[in-house]
Structures are given as C-alpha cells and as structure tokens.
Amino acid sequence: MRPVLIRGLTAAAATTLVAGLGIFAATSASAAAGCRVDYSVNQWNVGFTANVTVTNLGDPISGGWNVTWTFPGNQQVTQGWSATITQSGANVTAANPSWSTTIATNGTANFGFNASYSGTNTAPATFKLNGTACTGTVPTTPPTTGPTTPPTTPPTTPPTTPPTTPPTSTPPGTKADNPYAGVKGYVNPEWKAKADAETGGSRVSNNPTAVWLDRIAAINGTTDSSSNGSMGVAAHLDAALAQGAGYIQFVIYDLPGRDCSALASNGELGPNDLPRYKSEYIDPIAAIEGNAKYKNLRIINIVEIDSLPNIVTNTGGQAGATAMCDTMKANGGYQQGIAYALNKFGAIGNVYNYVDAAHHGWIGWDSNFGPVADIMYQTAVLSGSVNNVTGFITNTANYSALQEPYFTINTSVNGTSVRQSKWVDWNQYVDELSFAQAFRTKLISEGFNSNIGMLIDTSRNGWGGSSRPTKASTSTNVDTFVNESRIDRRIHAGNWCNQSGAGLGERPKAAPAAGIDAYVWVKPPGESDGSSSLIxxxxxxxxxxxxxxxxxxxxxxxxxLTGALPNAPISGAWFSAQFQQLMANAYPPLS
Known part of the structure; x- marks a missing residue:
C-alpha cells in the first residue's frame, strides 16, 4: 500500500466526485445560458478539501457571478479561496472575487474550500450559477403553444447547405505530448537586454529562458532594481504573442516557508501563509494564464523548485534537517500548496506543469530515490489527478554534468567500483541524464502517466574551459581516477551556489534524448544563486x-569549501562575473 497522504488522506480516499451539473447563468443581457460544474473532493475522516470548476456554456458573463448549492449533510465550510463563500444552514453561496468578474463563453471559473463533516460526505445534487441550474447543457425555451395548423407544404428535400450558426461549445483542445516540440520558445526581453549589455552576450541572448515569479508583486510587475524584472505575467504573455513564440516558461516559486533548507532562497510567505499562497499568488496567476487570448500559446509552469525533496531528506533528525523543513512537513503546506497549484493550472487547456525533482546529487541514493518519487505521486493525487502533471524537471538548483563521458556508474578501477569514491559517495548515478531517465521510469511505476517527460536544466552545467578533462585518468586509485576523469569540477556535488569554473551547457532544445522533453535554461544565466554576504x-x-x-x-x-564566486548579489539579481564565466567555460563552446 502507498503511505497515507497528509492529514490522513489515503490514495483510496482521494476520490473525484463529478456532479455533472452546473451552469453559470448568463447575465440579463445574455442569451441562452448553460454551464457545467466539476466538483472534486479530497477527504479525510472529519474534513475535506473541495475544488469547484465551472464552465460557462452560454453567452459571456460580465459584471459578476455567484454559485449556489445546498449540502445534503452536515458539511460546514471553514475556509475558502478564489471566491467569497458564505453559508446559512445547508445553503452555500460562492461569489466572485474582485479580480474575476467575467466568464467567457466556454471559459471557466475556479474556486475551492475546506470544510468539516461527520458521517457521510455526499456531493451536492445541484449547483446554480446566477440562479440558473447547472445541467451541463444549454437549455432551449419551448414555444408556449403548439402550432394551430400544420404546414401546408412539407419540404421535399433537405437543406442543401449546413446551418451557418456554429455550435455553442467545442471540445477542449488536446494538449501536446511534448509542449517544446515543433515551436519556438519565448525570449524574455528583460533578460535579453541584460545579456546583450555584456561583452559577447549577444551570442546567447536569443535563447529562451524562464520568467521567475518569486513573489506576489511579480504577478503584476515590479519596478525596484532588485527584482527579476519589471514585467508582469500578462506583459510577458503579450510579448510572447508578439514574438510569435509557441511556448513560454514561468517558474512558480512562492510556497509558504519556501526553500526550508537554504536561506538564500527564502521567500515572503511564512509557514502558515498557505491561504495567502492560494488566493494572492496562485489564483491571480491562473486567472491570467486562463485568458482566452493566450489559448494558442503553450504556457509551461515549472512548479516550486527545491520543495518536495526537502520534505524527504531534510527532516526528522537527518544530517540536513532544519526546523523549518520539519515544520513544513508537519503542517503539510508544501504538498497542499503544490497540489492546489497543479489543480488550478491543470484545468487550463494550454498550460503544462513540470514539478521540480531536484538532481542526482541530492536524491540519487536509494534511501531518497523511492521516497521522493512517492511524495511526488501523493501530491499529484492530492491535486485531483495525475493528469495535472506533464512531467518533471531536474538540475535547476544545481550544476550536475549532463553526462560524464569518461566513466559510468558501472566503471571499476583496479577492482573497486567508482561508487566507493569520495566524489560519487555510493550514489547510484554519476550524471544528470542517466538519473533523469531512471527517475522517470520510477515515477511511471508509482502511477504517473507513461507519457510524462523530463526536463533537464543545462544553463550552468557545461563545465568547459581549459580545466575540462579530455580523456579518462590512468590512475589505479579510485579517488584519483574519478577526480581526474570527471568534467564536473566542483569541490563537492553538494555545492550549489554560484560555482566557480562553471559554464553554459547544452543550448535549449526539444526532445534531445529518450524520455527527455527538452534541455532548458530555466535558471537564467547571469542571475545569482544567492549573495556572498548578508544584503x-x-x-x-x-x-x-x-x-x-x-x-x-x-x-x-x-x-x-563552497566553491562559490565572491561578491555575488541576492538570488535572482544580475551577476555579471557569473555570466562572463559561464560564457567563457561554455560546453559546447560558444562561437
């Protein structure tokens, strides 16, 4: 059996109840009204979390909406998000938030709530939008009386042309198996401007990089010099359309108690700020990404770097344990937050979710490998469906070499396995590609779809330059052999901050290897990993x-020693020395 999920939720209890109901009524200015409601529940013995998605099948709704229903039992709402929820007895009303007053035809509105119950937790039988019952269809109005006389001349032939009126709804589009394939990526103009300002930067400035949304203010854009850029989500999406880009990448990165094991990437939300994360961060991003004008753009969300692996490896008295990681494991904030994000974004037809899966130098040991895959599956189930996950990304928070060309995990030196070397330290992997492919296989065995894909961040793992080995060592000592043969020139595989000697790796490309959707530059080259001193x-x-x-x-x-570069600014700020070093040590080399 799988371990229980947070708050006692088991995989068996993570049921999805589709009410098959639901229409949001159009406003009085609209014509035919119709809608569908999908009502999903993750429950435990005394409470549950519900997610509600309403699809408007009628004319556009403007000026506000509300959804009403009646609980059949003793359910009592305790907390809601993305709507103002009130309850009187068994009757509940969810009214739109200020930032979501419209629903386009075939558009959706999403909200959720926590509630308590005892006994059975039966789904509501009927939902209403703006007073009209949701049935999943657009009702037609019959004539008040029948015709008084039959037609005098029946038609002798069927119509020669099809009706000109299009159907009221169309099936949702099928997501691409690999959103990177066959389309060009969005070049962030703010990152490009910084790269172009560097000597030689124009050689790489036209590569697609991800946009980091590392605080609430980044959603609408910021102007202070320490931010990752002043453009907001909508501005980037509009710029992507203007570029004719096929895909754009955002990093979703503002969990409560964020990055519990590394102070450089701590965030604005405290460990108990899950409601704010949902209502002030995820909901507004989802509302923008769900705008119909972006429907033909593949929006790729990289979900919460360095989060779920921390819950496995840095808790409970382990060598890397921290009080904050223990807190986040105990309160379930990481899993609940990520599950909520996956649910919200997964409901948007052109959005693709890739969850962070650390790197081989973190979870490549057997003691970490399986448990991390399992918590990934638990979290996907908690989101309502594994279908909310397109794939996983590795190496964004690290510098691990894509491939070690001069030895593998099966290499032995004078009868001693390289696993026994101080560098490999009994890990099962020596490079990121072999790890990513093996972890994908493990995730599928856990219950993820067989077509999930992996991403590998190659923005800082090229390890070129004059110190790059050109052949395998001839030493018969396993430690000397590995140290002289490895292209990853870090002092220790656990070092992760602004590494001295690092270089740009493979340029972004789609489908480069089996099971790999793309090599990507999610961590934009030139953006610092963290400051060298307190700033x-x-x-x-x-x-x-x-x-x-x-x-x-x-x-x-x-x-x-850390192997970090000196004089670094805070994480995300431009670091010219790092950018110049990455170009100088790029592999493949820059022309």
Missing part, C-alpha cells in the same frame, strides 16, 4: 553560508 532586501531572501567562498562547509557538502 538587506524587501524580498525575504536571506544569506546562506553556502554562497560564501570562505565558508568551510557543513554536513551536506562533506565540510568542504
């Missing part, structure tokens, strides 16, 4: 000693 800021980002080149390390990196 006050208004983004909640702290100082992590792993970004200090003089720090002598901790248990996570074998008490080695």
């Amino acid at each position: 006050p800021n208004n983004e909640g980002k702290g100082f992590d000693q792993m970004c200090d080149p003089t720090y002598k390390g901790n248990a996570r990196n074998g008490n080695n």
Whole structure:
C-alpha cells in the first residue's frame, strides 16, 4: 500500500466526485445560458478539501457571478479561496472575487474550500450559477403553444447547405505530448537586454529562458532594481504573442516557508501563509494564464523548485534537517500548496506543469530515490489527478554534468567500483541524464502517466574551459581516477551556489534524448544563486553560508569549501562575473 497522504488522506480516499451539473447563468443581457460544474473532493475522516470548476456554456458573463448549492449533510465550510463563500444552514453561496468578474463563453471559473463533516460526505445534487441550474447543457425555451395548423407544404428535400450558426461549445483542445516540440520558445526581453549589455552576450541572448515569479508583486510587475524584472505575467504573455513564440516558461516559486533548507532562497510567505499562497499568488496567476487570448500559446509552469525533496531528506533528525523543513512537513503546506497549484493550472487547456525533482546529487541514493518519487505521486493525487502533471524537471538548483563521458556508474578501477569514491559517495548515478531517465521510469511505476517527460536544466552545467578533462585518468586509485576523469569540477556535488569554473551547457532544445522533453535554461544565466554576504532586501531572501567562498562547509557538502564566486548579489539579481564565466567555460563552446 502507498503511505497515507497528509492529514490522513489515503490514495483510496482521494476520490473525484463529478456532479455533472452546473451552469453559470448568463447575465440579463445574455442569451441562452448553460454551464457545467466539476466538483472534486479530497477527504479525510472529519474534513475535506473541495475544488469547484465551472464552465460557462452560454453567452459571456460580465459584471459578476455567484454559485449556489445546498449540502445534503452536515458539511460546514471553514475556509475558502478564489471566491467569497458564505453559508446559512445547508445553503452555500460562492461569489466572485474582485479580480474575476467575467466568464467567457466556454471559459471557466475556479474556486475551492475546506470544510468539516461527520458521517457521510455526499456531493451536492445541484449547483446554480446566477440562479440558473447547472445541467451541463444549454437549455432551449419551448414555444408556449403548439402550432394551430400544420404546414401546408412539407419540404421535399433537405437543406442543401449546413446551418451557418456554429455550435455553442467545442471540445477542449488536446494538449501536446511534448509542449517544446515543433515551436519556438519565448525570449524574455528583460533578460535579453541584460545579456546583450555584456561583452559577447549577444551570442546567447536569443535563447529562451524562464520568467521567475518569486513573489506576489511579480504577478503584476515590479519596478525596484532588485527584482527579476519589471514585467508582469500578462506583459510577458503579450510579448510572447508578439514574438510569435509557441511556448513560454514561468517558474512558480512562492510556497509558504519556501526553500526550508537554504536561506538564500527564502521567500515572503511564512509557514502558515498557505491561504495567502492560494488566493494572492496562485489564483491571480491562473486567472491570467486562463485568458482566452493566450489559448494558442503553450504556457509551461515549472512548479516550486527545491520543495518536495526537502520534505524527504531534510527532516526528522537527518544530517540536513532544519526546523523549518520539519515544520513544513508537519503542517503539510508544501504538498497542499503544490497540489492546489497543479489543480488550478491543470484545468487550463494550454498550460503544462513540470514539478521540480531536484538532481542526482541530492536524491540519487536509494534511501531518497523511492521516497521522493512517492511524495511526488501523493501530491499529484492530492491535486485531483495525475493528469495535472506533464512531467518533471531536474538540475535547476544545481550544476550536475549532463553526462560524464569518461566513466559510468558501472566503471571499476583496479577492482573497486567508482561508487566507493569520495566524489560519487555510493550514489547510484554519476550524471544528470542517466538519473533523469531512471527517475522517470520510477515515477511511471508509482502511477504517473507513461507519457510524462523530463526536463533537464543545462544553463550552468557545461563545465568547459581549459580545466575540462579530455580523456579518462590512468590512475589505479579510485579517488584519483574519478577526480581526474570527471568534467564536473566542483569541490563537492553538494555545492550549489554560484560555482566557480562553471559554464553554459547544452543550448535549449526539444526532445534531445529518450524520455527527455527538452534541455532548458530555466535558471537564467547571469542571475545569482544567492549573495556572498548578508544584503538587506524587501524580498525575504536571506544569506546562506553556502554562497560564501570562505565558508568551510557543513554536513551536506562533506565540510568542504563552497566553491562559490565572491561578491555575488541576492538570488535572482544580475551577476555579471557569473555570466562572463559561464560564457567563457561554455560546453559546447560558444562561437
């Protein structure tokens, strides 16, 4: 059996109840009204979380909406999001939030709530939108009386042309199996401008990179110099349309208690701010991404870097455990937050979710590999469906080499496996490609769809330059052999911050290897991983000693030096020295 999910929710209890009901009524200015409601529930013994998606099948709704229903039992709403929810006895009303007053024809509105119950938790029998019952169809109005006389001349032939009026709804579009295939990516003009301002930067500035949404203010755009850019989500989407791009990448990155094991990437939301994460962060992003004018653009969301693996590896007295990671495991905030995001974004037909899966130097050991895959599956189930997950991404928070050309995990030196070397340290993998392919297989065995794809971030893992080995070592000592043969030149595989000697890796490309949807630059080259010393800021980002080149390390990196570059700004800020180094050490080399 699978382990129980948070708050006692088991995979068997994570049922989806489709009411098959639901229409949001059009306003009085609209014509035929019709809608459908999908009502899904994740429940435990005394409570449940419900997600409601309403599809408007009639004329556009403007000026506001409300959804009403009656609970058949003793259900009591305790908290809601993306709507103002009130309850009187068994009767419930969900009214639109201020930022969502319209629903286009075939458009959707989404909201959710937590509730308590005892006994049975039967779904409501009927929903109404603006007072009209939701049936899943557009009702027609029959004539008040029948015809008084039959037609005098019946038609002798059927119509010679089909009716000109289109159907009231069309089937939703089928998502691409690989959203990167066959289309060009969006080039962030703000990142491009910074890259072009660097000597030689124009050689790489036309590559697609991801847009990081690392705080609530980033949704509408910011102007302060420390932010990742001033354009908001809608502005980037509009720019992508103007470029004729086929896909655009956003990093969803603002969990409560974010990055519980690394201070450099701490965020603005505290460990108990899950309601804010849902209503002030995820909901507005989903509302923008769901705008019909972007329906032909493939919107790719990279979901919460360095989150779920932390719950497995950095809790409960382990070597890397922190009090914040213990807190986030106990309160379920990471799983609930990510599940909510997957549910909201997964409901949008042209949005694709890739969940962060760390890297081989973090979860490549057997003790981490299976448990991390399992928590990924639990979280997807909690979202309502594994179909909300398109795939997974590795290496965004690391510098692991794509492939080690001069040895594999099966290499032995004088009868000793490379796994016994200090560098490999009994890991099952020596590079990121072999790990990503193996982890994909494990995820499918857990219950994910067989067509999930992996992404590998290659923005900083090229390891070229004059120090790159050109052949395997001839040493018969396993440690010497590995150290002289490996192209990953870090001091320790646990080092992750602004690494000295790193270079650009493979340029973004679609379908480069079996099971891999794309090589991507999700961490934009030139954006700092974290500051070398404490720098006050208004983004909640702290100082992590792993970004200090003089720090002598901790248990996570074998008490080695960090290998970090000096004089680095806060995470996400432009770091010219890093960008120049990445270009100089690029592999394949830049022309």
